[in-house]
Amino acid sequence: MCASAHAWKRSCKLTIAVEDAQLSADGEWLFVLYVEDRGPRWLDVFDLAGGTRVGHFHPWVGQEMWWVDDKIAVSYGCGAPCAGFNVFTREGVAVFNEVAAEVVFAPDRRSVVVSNPDRLTWTRRDGLPKLGVSLIELSTLKRYPLSAEVPVEAESGETIPEVTWTRAEIQIAFKYGLTGDTGEEGHPLPREALFRFPRP
Numbered sequence: 046m047c048a049s050a051h052a053w054k055r056s057c058k059l060t061i062a063v064e065d066a067q068l069s070a071d072g073e074w075l076f077v078l079y080v081e082d083r084g085p086r087w088l089d090v091f092d093l094a095g096g097t098r099v100g101h102f103h104p105w106v107g108q109e110m111w112w113v114d115d116k117i118a119v120s121y122g123c124g125a126p127c128a129g130f131n132v133f134t135r136e137g138v139a140v141f142n143e144v145a146a147e148v149v150f151a152p153d154r155r156s157v158v159v160s161n162p163d164r165l166t167w168t169r170r171d172g173l174p175k176l177g178v179s180l181i182e183l184s185t186l187k188r189y190p191l192s193a194e195v196p197v198e199a200e201s202g203e204t205i206p207e208v209t210w211t212r213a214e215i216q217i218a219f220k221y222g223l224t225g226d227t228g229e230e231g232h233p234l235p236r237e238a239l240f241r242f243p244r245p
Contacts (some may be wrong), residue, residue: 060081060082060083061079061080061081062079062080063077063078063079064078064079064080064086065077065078065110066078067110067111067112068112069112069115070112070114072093073092073093073094074090074091074092074093074112074115074135075090075091075093076088076089076090076091076100076110076112076117077089077091078104078110085103086103086104086107087101087102087103088100088101088102088103088104088110088117088133088137089101090117090135090136090137099135099136100133100134100135100136100137101137102133102136102137104117104119104131104133105119105121105131105139106119106121106123107119107120107121107131108120108121108122111154113132113154113155113183113184114184115134115135116132116133116134116135116140116183117132117133117134117135118130118131118132118154118183119131119132119133120148120150123144126146126147127144127145127146128144128145128146128147128148129142129143129144129145129148130142130143130148130157132183132186140186141183141186143157143159143181145159145160145161146160146161147159147160147161147206149208151210152210154183155182155183155184156180156181156182156183156210156244157180157181157183158178158179158180158181158191158208158215158217159178159179159181160178160179160206178190178191178206178217179191180215180242180244180245182245187245189245191215191217191240191242193240193242206218206219206220207219212244213243213244214241214242214243214244215241215242215244216239216240216241217239217240217241217242218237218238218239219237219238219239219240220236220237
């Protein structure tokens with residue numbers, strides 16, 4: 046899109062490239078993501094009923110953006126393994142930020158499971174390995190630790206579990222190795238445990 050201060054002039058004063066635009070679920074709000082003259086990206090939020098712009102801000106980095114009730118979620122990548130997301134109010138106030146090794150969104154993108162390899166997804170407490178990932182509900186921004194005991198003989202575990210979403214529960218497949226159970230190269234042979242957690 047090309048905007049000019051003088052419509053009769055052929056040269057443009059300002060070039061705007063719209064990258065995304067989404068209505069909220071209730072149809073009352075609209076956000077527009079755009080770039081001015083190859084500069085930084087801006088996110089404008091409009092109150093359609095009142096005909097006013099209520100937000101004008103930089104969404105930082107971001108690959109995908111979507112509405113979660115009255116807030117805007119922004120996901121991004123930051124290397125391998127690294128991912129994260131931010132949550133903004135309509136006015137552009139950042140109310141939540143999360144960076145993790147693995148970020149797995151539910152199909153409706155209202156919930157997310159996160160895990161971190163630098164803190165490991167299981168740790169030994171009281172002599173027992175524990176699975177330790179978190180569920181975050183984006184509508185309320187509440188965090189729910191998902192913790193379960195893995196086999197006591199587990200020596201090592203993958204730090205990024207596989208996550209499957211169903212309507213009623215979250216299924217997490219966690220691969221691990223057993224002490225003394227090694228393959229030809231001396232590495233623990235992979236075993237798998239499946240944990241099921243009810244969705245809040």
